[in-house]
Amino acid sequence: MSESHTLTCRLCGGRNRIPVTRALQDLSKPTCGRCSGRLLRVAGEPLTDLSNDDLAHPWDRDTLAALRAMPKVDELLSRVMARTVDKVAHFRYLGGAVEVGSDQLPTLWNLHRAAADRLAMPATPLFVVQSPQINAFAVGAGEPFVVLTSATVDLLDDRGVQAVLGHELTHVRLGHALYRTLARLMMSGGLRLLDRFFGIGALLVKPVEVALLRWYQMSELSADRGGLLTIADLDAHVRVEMTLAGGPSRLLTELSSEAFLAQADRAEALRSGDLMLQVTDLLDDSERSHPLPVWRAHHVAKWAQTEGFFRILAGQERRLLEVDP
Ligand SMILES: [Zn+2]
Ligand SMILES: [Zn+2]
Numbered sequence: 001m002s003e004s005h006t007l008t009c010r011l012c013g014g015r016n017r018i019p020v021t022r023a024l025q026d027l028s029k030p031t032c033g034r035c036s037g038r039l040l041r042v043a044g045e046p047l048t049d050l051s052n053d054d055l056a057h058p059w060d061r062d063t064l065a066a067l068r069a070m071p072k073v074d075e076l077l078s079r080v081m082a083r084t085v086d087k088v089a090h091f092r093y094l095g096g097a098v099e100v101g102s103d104q105l106p107t108l109w110n111l112h113r114a115a116a117d118r119l120a121m122p123a124t125p126l127f128v129v130q131s132p133q134i135n136a137f138a139v140g141a142g143e144p145f146v147v148l149t150s151a152t153v154d155l156l157d158d159r160g161v162q163a164v165l166g167h168e169l170t171h172v173r174l175g176h177a178l179y180r181t182l183a184r185l186m187m188s189g190g191l192r193l194l195d196r197f198f199g200i201g202a203l204l205v206k207p208v209e210v211a212l213l214r215w216y217q218m219s220e221l222s223a224d225r226g227g228l229l230t231i232a233d234l235d236a237h238v239r240v241e242m243t244l245a246g247g248p249s250r251l252l253t254e255l256s257s258e259a260f261l262a263q264a265d266r267a268e269a270l271r272s273g274d275l276m277l278q279v280t281d282l283l284d285d286s287e288r289s290h291p292l293p294v295w296r297a298h299h300v301a302k303w304a305q306t307e308g309f310f311r312i313l314a315g316q317e318r319r320l321l322e323v324d325p
Contacts, residue, residue, distance in 0.1 A: 066211060108153065
């Protein structure tokens, strides 16, 4: 991986070389040598030219394509899930959680709106549900919505919460919500219940189950990219994963992102060098609703160093956008 990237200033077209490690410490710092403008779009500025191809991790994209290509999967999903699950899930949260809006928990609503603006997409409905576990989901098919647990709001600061919201909105933007809802139903046994009413037994065969659960993990890597782009702050993003892995609320200020990423490198080295660990980890993953936060931190930190990430933040040159019809 290169230690610096050459970026074109979107304001004047000037070419700039920026050192990766230093830039990642504060992405608002790098300025253009020619016009002194800020080279990277900081949080708050909408990424209007963001494409889903920029967001989707190749592992997510390929696994989802394979899943969709399985016989009957898409057909069954659109027939059953879109009609039933949306209604049931919406009722469940409408009846058992707090719906956030401009007149309800407005701080949270503003963070959500800002995250959606940043990702150039409409804000979905948002709910907070009481739970001591840090967690969040994108739920539903036709009209997905986002759910945060109360512990997520309690334990993370505003930027952390916004990274989580950006993560969930990315699931929605990439069309993940339907398949993720299905995977969660599968893990909780709820799909067998649906099968009794709607006869979706074809979805319960092992290859679909395995492919779905594998994809469930891979889709996190894409959503983490969206979370990172939302706040444009790698340290704050890694803090979210670290808090998820084991952040005691009393000692949050003592958590070190640097030490956590070094731990992530050690975990990855251990896994890639040992076939037995790869196999048992895969078995473990199929039982787990959330993949290893350490693994996710490792991947998002690696992506943050790539030219692709910097190019998204740099945006397209305005001069070129204007001559485009
Ligand atoms: Zn410039
Ligand atoms: Zn996720």
